[in-house]
Amino acid sequence: MPAARADEADGEWRMPARDYASTRYSPLAEITAANVRQLKEAWSFTTGVQAGHEAAPIFAGGLLYVVTPYPNHVFALDTAGKQRWKYDPKPQPSSQGVACCDVVNRGAVYDGGRLYFNTLDGNSIALDARTGKELWRTKLGKIELGETITMAPLVVKGKVLVGNSGAELGVRGWLVALDAKTGKPLWRAYSTGPDKEVLIGAGFKPFYGAERGQDLGVKSWPPEAWKIGGGTVWGWISYDPQLNLIYYGTGNPGPWNPEQRPGDNKWTAGLFARDVDTGQARWFYQFSPHDLHDYDAINENVLVDLPIGGATRKLLVRPERNGYVYVIDRASGEVISATPFVHITTSTGVDLKSGRLQYNPKTQPKPGRVVRDICPASPGAKDWQPAAWSPRTGLLYIPHQNLCQDAGTYETSYIAGTPYVGAEVRMKPGPGGHRGEFSAWDPVAAQKRWSVKENFPVWSGALATAGGVVFYGTMDGVFKALDANSGEVLWSFRTSSGIIGQPVSYRGADGKQYIAVLSGVGGWAGTIVSGEIDARDGSAALGFVNAMRDLPKYTVKGGMLHVFALP
Amino acid sequence: MSLRCLSVALALGLAPSFVLSTQLRVCAEPDNLPFSHADQSGFENRIAEVLAHDLGAKLVYSWQPQRRAFVRKTLGAGLCDAWMGVPADFERVLTTRPYYRSTYVFVYGKRPLRSFDDPQLAALRVGVQLPGNDMAATPPGHALALRGAVENVVGFPVYGEHPAAQRIVEAVAKGELDAGIVWGPAAAYFARRRSLGVSEATPPSALADLPFQFAIAIGVRRDAKELRDALDAALARRMSTVERILDDYAVPRTP
Numbered sequence: 001m002p003a004a005r006a007d008e009a010d011g012e013w014r015m016p017a018r019d020y021a022s023t024r025y026s027p028l029a030e031i032t033a034a035n036v037r038q039l040k041e042a043w044s045f046t047t048g049v050q051a052g053h054e055a056a057p058i059f060a061g062g063l064l065y066v067v068t069p070y071p072n073h074v075f076a077l078d079t080a081g082k083q084r085w086k087y088d089p090k091p092q093p094s095s096q097g098v099a100c101c102d103v104v105n106r107g108a109v110y111d112g113g114r115l116y117f118n119t120l121d122g123n124s125i126a127l128d129a130r131t132g133k134e135l136w137r138t139k140l141g142k143i144e145l146g147e148t149i150t151m152a153p154l155v156v157k158g159k160v161l162v163g164n165s166g167a168e169l170g171v172r173g174w175l176v177a178l179d180a181k182t183g184k185p186l187w188r189a190y191s192t193g194p195d196k197e198v199l200i201g202a203g204f205k206p207f208y209g210a211e212r213g214q215d216l217g218v219k220s221w222p223p224e225a226w227k228i229g230g231g232t233v234w235g236w237i238s239y240d241p242q243l244n245l246i247y248y249g250t251g252n253p254g255p256w257n258p259e260q261r262p263g264d265n266k267w268t269a270g271l272f273a274r275d276v277d278t279g280q281a282r283w284f285y286q287f288s289p290h291d292l293h294d295y296d297a298i299n300e301n302v303l304v305d306l307p308i309g310g311a312t313r314k315l316l317v318r319p320e321r322n323g324y325v326y327v328i329d330r331a332s333g334e335v336i337s338a339t340p341f342v343h344i345t346t347s348t349g350v351d352l353k354s355g356r357l358q359y360n361p362k363t364q365p366k367p368g369r370v371v372r373d374i375c376p377a378s379p380g381a382k383d384w385q386p387a388a389w390s391p392r393t394g395l396l397y398i399p400h401q402n403l404c405q406d407a408g409t410y411e412t413s414y415i416a417g418t419p420y421v422g423a424e425v426r427m428k429p430g431p432g433g434h435r436g437e438f439s440a441w442d443p444v445a446a447q448k449r450w451s452v453k454e455n456f457p458v459w460s461g462a463l464a465t466a467g468g469v470v471f472y473g474t475m476d477g478v479f480k481a482l483d484a485n486s487g488e489v490l491w492s493f494r495t496s497s498g499i500i501g502q503p504v505s506y507r508g509a510d511g512k513q514y515i516a517v518l519s520g521v522g523g524w525a526g527t528i529v530s531g532e533i534d535a536r537d538g539s540a541a542l543g544f545v546n547a548m549r550d551l552p553k554y555t556v557k558g559g560m561l562h563v564f565a566l567p
Numbered sequence: 568m569s570l571r572c573l574s575v576a577l578a579l580g581l582a583p584s585f586v587l588s589t590q591l592r593v594c595a596e597p598d599n600l601p602f603s604h605a606d607q608s609g610f611e612n613r614i615a616e617v618l619a620h621d622l623g624a625k626l627v628y629s630w631q632p633q634r635r636a637f638v639r640k641t642l643g644a645g646l647c648d649a650w651m652g653v654p655a656d657f658e659r660v661l662t663t664r665p666y667y668r669s670t671y672v673f674v675y676g677k678r679p680l681r682s683f684d685d686p687q688l689a690a691l692r693v694g695v696q697l698p699g700n701d702m703a704a705t706p707p708g709h710a711l712a713l714r715g716a717v718e719n720v721v722g723f724p725v726y727g728e729h730p731a732a733q734r735i736v737e738a739v740a741k742g743e744l745d746a747g748i749v750w751g752p753a754a755a756y757f758a759r760r761r762s763l764g765v766s767e768a769t770p771p772s773a774l775a776d777l778p779f780q781f782a783i784a785i786g787v788r789r790d791a792k793e794l795r796d797a798l799d800a801a802l803a804r805r806m807s808t809v810e811r812i813l814d815d816y817a818v819p820r821t822p
Contacts (some may be wrong), residue, residue: 170724
């Protein structure tokens with residue numbers, strides 16, 4: 001590759017995870033641990049949208065792109081922050097009442113002069129990145145059935161990969177590949193059902209016995225329960241060009257309570273490796289068979305090659321919602337290690353021989369029974385918020401929660417002519433009393449190097465840079481720069497609203513390194529502020545409000561892009 | 568609250584809740600018979616009309632499907648003042664005194680099903696409403712699981728065209744299901760039109776503290792105590808009319 005082009009690529013940030021390996025590592029090194037204390041806000045831009053801003057800003061071809069939560073406005077800004085164009089997809093307002101956990105959007109992708117993104121009401125859209133002109137729009141989800149789309153797409157080999165959200169509502173999960181030129185569907189892989197619809201064929205070689213057998217996506221469920229079985233695909237996708245495989249996780253099984261869906265409930269709460277050309281599955285690993293705790297397995301998969309047991313292996317490192325950091329052979333699907341990174345009471349470990357999570361029967365939810373100290377809580381040890389990997393330090397920087405929950409007896413609830421009872425779930429801080437943490441994890445040694453405790457869950461993404469600095473934001477609105485080696489806080493900046501977005505870095509037209517992040521609190525953790533929920537309502541937001549009652553004292557809602565540089 | 572009403576209220580120096588004297592704004596599901604419908608043919612529509620008339624207020628609807636977090640997105644967002652027909656102990660809202668109490672019921676075709684102790688229970692195809700929320704189920708859903716009835720139970724998500732109760736009753740009428748266990752007011756309304764059997768469902772003894780009956784009230788915002796009191800007074804005055812409407816729709820009632 002000519003030097004000039006490589007340089008240009010170095011300075012861009014074309015997809016939320018920056019690269020197919022999902023490292024969120026910027027090779028730019030102008031901002032260092034020695035000078036980051038001088039970092040100043042260069043400019044800011046208000047999006048005018050109040051819901052939680054989870055997206056990563058995208059920088060390509062000299063423009064910065066931002067997708068807001070519903071109503072999913074797209075802004076193109078020049079490097080001085082001046083608006084070049086704005087696009088309004090006009091999503092159906094009813095989609096707001098369907099989304100489970102705030103009306104978020106996790107970002108757009110730039111590829112070949114086009115910008116691709118999804119709308120809450122289930123459309124995938126391609127825009128001309130220069131002009132903002134709509135090139136195609138494909139309706140993928142049905143709002144009437146509870147389907148929404150919140151994920152950022154991934155574009156691989158001329159295919160736009162998109163999955164759905166809404167597992168709690170009886171939605172059947174899928175991932176679809178659209179032709180990037182036309183928006184026409186090329187293949188669709190369901191997360192439940194018969195092998196031919198899951199795209200499981202002769203090439204399917206899972207590592208563990210529990211994943212072998214015909215039509216397990218039907219047989220590991222009560223008859224027909226798979227048709228509304230969940231396993232939605234609303235998180236992150238990685239791609240290994242050499243193996244030609246994509247990797248992505250599937251959400252929790254739904255919408256039944258666990259006792260009404262005996263079986264492993266394949267292929268929910270697990271990880272698929274698929275051939276990107278055909279969609280055919282290569283292997284699958286189930287993190288949480290017969291999920292009991294809403295442990296969606298949609299987290300990011302960081303693809304790295306590391307020396308383990310004397311040889312360099314192609315690995316997939318994955319901090320999982322159930323509380324373990326998994327190190328997996330990404331060619332075979334073998335779990336090499338699974339090590340707790342938070343306090344766990346729902347399981348006692350992962351049996352590496354069978355690959356199976358060992359549930360703790362004492363913390364299993366049962367209707368009418370009070371179960372205390374279920375750790376991690378339903379949002380897991382970590383939810384969607386993506387970690388960053390630095391090849392420079394060999395550490396994975398994980399933004400995460402420290403939350404447990406108590407499940408009480410019946411609580412009367414009601415929807416559309418159906419009174420019912422749910423377990424009264426109330427989340428609370430885990431051991432130590434803090435609700436969040438930012439941890440540096442060594443996947444080779446399988447141990448935590450350092451961590452910073454945070455008052456609130458760390459619901460933002462992480463950014464690592466070649467300058468030896470890592471960045472993240474807090475829900476009470478502080479954007480922080482840490483020494484990548486020691487975890488020492490070197491710099492911080494107070495933003496107008498809490499941060500649940502994904503920080504990125506790019507090189508501006510002036511050749512300088514910039515750091516950009518969206519503030520705008522919300523998401524499942526922050527709906528108490530963005531949705532103005534009554535703090536007395538502890539079980540609101542599926543029990544999250546109980547752990548977040550004090551957040552409104554720290555921050556207000558409202559989306560804003562902040563851009564920083566050295567003077 | 569419309570701007571004009573607000574300005575009138577402020578001009579008179581009244582608290583905004585007294586805007587009620589001109590308008591009663593009700594959020595209602597547009598496709599949820601027998602409770603409510605956009606053509607105002609539901610029994611909750613008729614009860615709301617009676618109460619609004621009693622209070623000398625104009626009845627104004629905001630048609631909103633009851634989806635996730637509907638309280639926050641409707642009452643909480645100021646789109647309306649009241650939701651008809653919420654459980655009396657529904658924590659998200661302040662409620663009036665209940666105006667009826669009903670129960671989950673069995674709905675069946677040729678083959679009667681009247682008890683969770685029926686020895687054939689696990690072999691019967693039974694439909695239940697799926698509320699769609701993590702780990703939640705209707706009380707009959709829990710009772711069926713306790714009895715090991717899992718293989719032949721069919722869940723009907725509340726999302727979809729027409730109410731889940733209607734889809735279940737239609738499936739029983741067509742013989743696709745042997746029975747359904749459905750919230751009483753909806754079950755009775757649809758079953759009557761298809762001449763199916765209906766009988767009260769009582770919980771198995773091991774789940775004696777699981778509620779199968781719910782008292783139903785009107786929900787208002789938690790700070791709208793004056794509106795709640797006004798609605799309570801109107802309900803007390805109009806209870807015989809309300810009872811007649813409930814009779815018209817054959818709403819099964821329990822003491």
